[in-house]
Amino acid sequence: MEYLNKLNKEQRAAAMYTEGPLLILAGAGSGKTSTMTHRIVYMTEEKGIDPYNILAVTFTNKAAKEMKDRVETLIGHGLNSWILTFHSACLRILRSHAEVLGYGRDFAVYDPTDQKTMIKNIIKELGIDAKRYTPSYFLGIISKCKEKPITAEEYTNVYGDDIKAKTVAQVYGMYERALKKNNAMDFDDLLLNTVRLFKKDETVLLKYQNRFRYIMVDEYQDTNRMQYMFIKMLAEAHNNICVVGDDDQCIYQWRGADIRNILEFEKDFKDVKVVKLEQNYRSTSNILGAAHSVISNNRSRKSKKLWTDQDAGNKIVYYRAEDERDEAYFIASEINRMKSSDRKYNDFAILYRTNSQSRTFEEALSRREIPYRVLGGLRYYDRKEIKDITCYLRLVQNKADDLALIRIINEPKRGIGGKTLEKLRTLAAVRQESIFNTLMDREVISSFSSKISSNIESFTELINSYSSEKENLRISDIYDGLLVKSGYLKALEEQNTLEAESRIENLMEFKSVIYNYEDEDPNITLPEFMERIALLAEVDNHDAGENAVVLMTMHSAKGLEFPFVFMPGMEDGLFPGWRAFDREDGLEEERRLCYVGITRAKERLWLTSAERRTLYGKTDYTRESQFLRELDKSLIEGDAIFEKKKRDVGQGVFSDGITEGSSFKPFDQLKYARQQMKKNLEDSSDDLSAGDMVSHPKFGEGKVLSCDGKIVQISFDGDVKKLAVGFAPLKKL
Numbered sequence: 001m002e003y004l005n006k007l008n009k010e011q012r013a014a015a016m017y018t019e020g021p022l023l024i025l026a027g028a029g030s031g032k033t034s035t036m037t038h039r040i041v042y043m044t045e046e047k048g049i050d051p052y053n054i055l056a057v058t059f060t061n062k063a064a065k066e067m068k069d070r071v072e073t074l075i076g077h078g079l080n081s082w083i084l085t086f087h088s089a090c091l092r093i094l095r096s097h098a099e100v101l102g103y104g105r106d107f108a109v110y111d112p113t114d115q116k117t118m119i120k121n122i123i124k125e126l127g128i129d130a131k132r133y134t135p136s137y138f139l140g141i142i143s144k145c146k147e148k149p150i151t152a153e154e155y156t157n158v159y160g161d162d163i164k165a166k167t168v169a170q171v172y173g174m175y176e177r178a179l180k181k182n183n184a185m186d187f188d189d190l191l192l193n194t195v196r197l198f199k200k201d202e203t204v205l206l207k208y209q210n211r212f213r214y215i216m217v218d219e220y221q222d223t224n225r226m227q228y229m230f231i232k233m234l235a236e237a238h239n240n241i242c243v244v245g246d247d248d249q250c251i252y253q254w255r256g257a258d259i260r261n262i263l264e265f266e267k268d269f270k271d272v273k274v275v276k277l278e279q280n281y282r283s284t285s286n287i288l289g290a291a292h293s294v295i296s297n298n299r300s301r302k303s304k305k306l307w308t309d310q311d312a313g314n315k316i317v318y319y320r321a322e323d324e325r326d327e328a329y330f331i332a333s334e335i336n337r338m339k340s341s342d343r344k345y346n347d348f349a350i351l352y353r354t355n356s357q358s359r360t361f362e363e364a365l366s367r368r369e370i371p372y373r374v375l376g377g378l379r380y381y382d383r384k385e386i387k388d389i390t391c392y393l394r395l396v397q398n399k400a401d402d403l404a405l406i407r408i409i410n411e412p413k414r415g416i417g418g419k420t421l422e423k424l425r426t427l428a429a430v431r432q433e434s435i436f437n438t439l440m441d442r443e444v445i446s447s448f449s450s451k452i453s454s455n456i457e458s459f460t461e462l463i464n465s466y467s468s469e470k471e472n473l474r475i476s477d478i479y480d481g482l483l484v485k486s487g488y489l490k491a492l493e494e495q496n497t498l499e500a501e502s503r504i505e506n507l508m509e510f511k512s513v514i515y516n517y518e519d520e521d522p523n524i525t526l527p528e529f530m531e532r533i534a535l536l537a538e539v540d541n542h543d544a545g546e547n548a549v550v551l552m553t554m555h556s557a558k559g560l561e562f563p564f565v566f567m568p569g570m571e572d573g574l575f576p577g578w579r580a581f582d583r584e585d586g587l588e589e590e591r592r593l594c595y596v597g598i599t600r601a602k603e604r605l606w607l608t609s610a611e612r613r614t615l616y617g618k619t620d621y622t623r624e625s626q627f628l629r630e631l632d633k634s635l636i637e638g639d640a641i642f643e644k645k646k647r648d649v650g651q652g653v654f655s656d657g658i659t660e661g662s663s664f665k666p667f668d669q670l671k672y673a674r675q676q677m678k679k680n681l682e683d684s685s686d687d688l689s690a691g692d693m694v695s696h697p698k699f700g701e702g703k704v705l706s707c708d709g710k711i712v713q714i715s716f717d718g719d720v721k722k723l724a725v726g727f728a729p730l731k732k733l
């Protein structure tokens, strides 16, 4: 029970209240997440509750990992509770029961980039004016529909049947059919389908209700309708549900979060115990005061005030820069000034409103040689080469994945142009099979020139061999094989441009991603790996252990804390953003975001703005943010006077003549990695015969029993495996 002594009275009461519904409603930094963590420990260690019966849901993968790590550190051993995100929980459930809904269990998960590609194809097919209707327009509507849920068939009943609504319904319907045909789900489907599954098959629901006797949800204020349904259905049987949240931190309404879920929790469940936490342990009283002075301007909120027994601490620094470069240099030099031997770079975070702000900070920080990490923006996984190679992996996992195939069938060039591909797609549709299957038909292939048909044959052969061997191979070996044998790497090498080099660099970096997963779990399977990377939210790249300044959006910073926080771009139009004024409650949501940003800071906070700013290629004078004007001036260093009016100066374009610096590339290391990759493949020896001793990275040492052309039979400690020569990473001993 010693660990409970670290909690205060209210926190302890909440941690020990395990039966019946519990609502912990409290402000930022009051220890909500810590209480939840200790509650899991209390349940398993003191109450003897089987960890198997516990489900804890968090908002990001990173938060889930942190919570699991902390629980395991406190109890000193591993735990088989499900501590994960909504998406991961649903994905796990669907993997075991997808057939109930007519999917194969190895269904793919499509991310936003895949979704866009699909919609683009549909727009083309229907001949819709692509300038008037963008893919994001349709995807936004489809996502909202899936949150409600409204099906494509129901759409016109709900929204009327004018031409616009009919078009949306048609696109939505085709999109759904294409997903189904590819045996794929998008992110919204994961939740929607799990709820459908629970409704359709009561035994499945009962199974999970029985399993998850204790349910906890962190950041409950940001749950949407489907997440709510999911939790409600699971918890209904036993009512042991604990939700944790802060209505002041609801920042995802634009993505369907429903603040009512937390405000009406007491109505949804009977006899709810409510715990309020009022002491903040994170921030100095100046920081807390600043946060309070801003958020108290929101009208729709449950009034609450946090207190802290920490010192006032330093005042908040406000700096009005000339332009965004000056702003970035100011922040870089403040970091240099504050950085001392007992401070690491990752004690500093720059939290901005939009990803597009990051570039200037990257520039300023790298010039000062300050290490930094950008989270979000063009995600690593959104880069072309990474998308391409993951599509190869996806196809190996699931050959019905037409979308993946379309992306890579001509990458590298195999002579399949747009028209040919179109023909293939139609043919596959007529034959009601996947394009891959169509390509396996010799008759189809023979209609191509001999060069193209041989290209295609080696492509299908490549995918088939890795697909049939996938259980026997490490992911890193599959990866190497695909990259080299597909000719993808070679094609990049032949381009011999700087851009191609950086693409190769990224592809090599992907190997470290794979290695990391393999280190963590040497038996990780391809589907498991694909799931993990498909679910990587932007914030997950944040590695607190790394000694680098952290750059991210305020949205991604939810739940995190840093000693030193910078919030740049405190200008009307940027933060709060102009779009905030389009929507009812838009401004209040932006203000909550401001509250989230400020309360990330433990010791010191800097707010900055720029007098003129170039954004999306346009330079303009700015007005200081409304939130600055709302902030309690006595908490700000110096005499802050905020301009109420935008300066009456015409627009102009400013250039400062700074030339681009050349960036360092670890070229030789890269070359080495590439050579290794090819060498490993050559090592998978072709000339094996019965009696040879071999070693395999996954199965260990074994003895060759027979070798028949392409297939070799090997006994690994009596366990006989059939492996493909030239694909299995075998070393002759």
Ligand code: ATP
Residues within 6 Å of the ligand: 006, 007, 008, 011, 026, 027, 028, 029, 030, 031, 032, 033, 034, 035, 246, 249, 280, 281, 282, 558, 559, 560, 561, 599
């Ligand atoms: P947020 O609303 O931002 O998610 P939270 O309410 O979840 O915040 P935590 O992240 O759990 O708050 O805790 C904030 C900080 O306070 C952490 O550094 C945590 O270790 C510390 N803390 C929590 N409770 C206590 C306590 N009783 N004594 C000392 N420190 C505490």
Ligand code: MG
Residues within 6 Å of the ligand: 032, 033, 034, 218, 559
């Ligand atoms: Mg928290």
